[in-house]
Amino acid sequence: MAADPLSRDAFAAALRALAPRYWDRHPFHRRLHAGACTPGEIRSWVANRWYYQTILARKNAAIVANCPLPEVRRRWLERVTFHDGPHDGEGGLADWLALADAVGLDRAALLDERHVTRGTRFAVDGYLHFCQSRPWTEAAAAALTELFSPQLMAARVTAWQQHYDWIKPDGYAYFQHRIPVVRADAQYTLDLVLTQCRTAGEQQAAIAALTFKTEVLGAILDAVDYQKGVP
Structure with a gap:
């Protein structure tokens, strides 16, 4: 006998209940916000996050490509533009380059990815690959780590300004631009997943997708923590 689907409220609660798996509780992240990281460790975090940032427009484009609903494609396309920018030198990737400059990362070393760990x-x-190959609803559900990120990004800016006064102020542009956008995106994505994932199987797949995404983020921090900083 097939399991009954969760109610909308219970489904939302199950997704939100994954918050303890988010990377803000990782030991490296706690040290990062407590002011206990060296400049080299911060540069390692920025360099490895750069590799993650570079795939976001592509994974969002994959969701657009796999989604049959034009109203969703139009809304989701905004995420591609946010990261790539409407023109060269604009957008999330450009802001991340400014952050790399602000923490003293060599631009050539960032772009050739020499500091990106294998993990x-x-x-x-x-x-x-998950976002390209799985149903678009699962890829959208994986993006729901954005439910947990606005508060963390705001706390990061405050903590870094307090503990790492050597970071140049213009390096915070990414977070300042991203926080209001991700708040709106999170609510949209949650409503979308709650509406589109109607069966018990679809709901469990969405929960598994978000769980997988928290594992991805945790693995990045495991690798960064192991790296022990870069020049």
Whole structure:
């Protein structure tokens, strides 16, 4: 006998209940926000996160490509533009380059990915493949880590300004631009997943997708923590 689907409220609660798996509770993240990281460790985090940032427009484009609903495609396409920018030198990737400059990362070293760990590469490539190959609703559900991210990004800016006064102020542009956008995106995505995932199987697949995404983010921090900083 097939299981009954969760109610909308119970489904939302099950997704939100994954918050303890988010990477804000990782030991490295706690040290990062407590002011206990060296400049080299912060540069390692920025360099490895750069590799993650570079696939976001592509994974969002995969969701657009796999989604049969034009109203969703139009809304989701905004995420591609946010990261790639409407023009060269604009958008989330450009802002991340500014952050790399602000923490003293060599631009050439960032772009040739010499500091990207194999653990980060494996996790990020796996996430991109997941979004390209799984049903679009699962890929959208995996993006629901954005439910947990606005508060963390705001706390990061405050903590870094307090503990790492050597970071140049213009490096915070990414977080300042992203926080209001991700708040709106999170609510939209939650409503979308709650509406589109109607059967018990679809709901469990969405919960598994979000669980997988938390594993991806945790694996990135495991790798960064192991790296112990970069020049």
